[in-house]
Amino acid sequence: MSDTGAVKSEHTPFEGGPMDGxxxxxxxxxxxxxxxxxxxxxxxxxxxxPTVHVYRRVPRGFSKxxxxxxxxxxxxxxxxxxxxxxxxxxxxxxxxPDATPGGKPDDTDG
Numbered sequence: 001m002s003d004t005g006a007v008k009s010e011h012t013p014f015e016g017g018p019m020d021g022x023x024x025x026x027x028x029x030x031x032x033x034x035x036x037x038x039x040x041x042x043x044x045x046x047x048x049x050p051t052v053h054v055y056r057r058v059p060r061g062f063s064k065x066x067x068x069x070x071x072x073x074x075x076x077x078x079x080x081x082x083x084x085x086x087x088x089x090x091x092x093x094x095x096x097p098d099a100t101p102g103g104k105p106d107d108t109d110g
Contacts, residue, residue, distance in 0.1 A: 007027060008027070008028050008032075009025040009026060009027050009028060010025070010026055010028050010034055010071070010072070011023050011024070011025055011026075012024060012025075012026040012034055012071075012072055012073060012074060013060070013073045013074070014055060014073070014074045014076070015073060015074065015075050015076065016055075016075055016076030016078075017053055017055070017076030017078070018040075018042070018053060019040065019053070019055070019074075019076070020076070026038065033057075033072065034057060034072055034074075035057065036056065036057050037054060037055065037056055037057070038054075038055040038057070038074050039052050039053070039054055039055075040052070040053045040054075040055070052080065053076070053080075054076075054077045054080040054081075055074035055075060055076055055077060056074065056075055056077050057072050057073075057074055058072070058073060058074070058075050059071075059072065059073075060072055060073045
């Protein structure tokens, strides 16, 4: 199982936090993008729970002429916010306009 010929990775830079300035090969998914969040657990010297550093994927930059994205980079998230949950189309709040037109409900003339 040492052959990983089908697995692809992308050299991705890290900005901020303890990984600032480093470039690591990050595995890409089926879409060719690295994961949205990258978590790095750092063990505690005293044997306590590990500290987890969270990085968020952001666009690396855009080309001048066509505005195409150049790739991805990871920025440090010091708060370590929880990841965005899946947004299903059927779980949106109902924002349909009212069926009754403006005016009084009993007004038949408009």
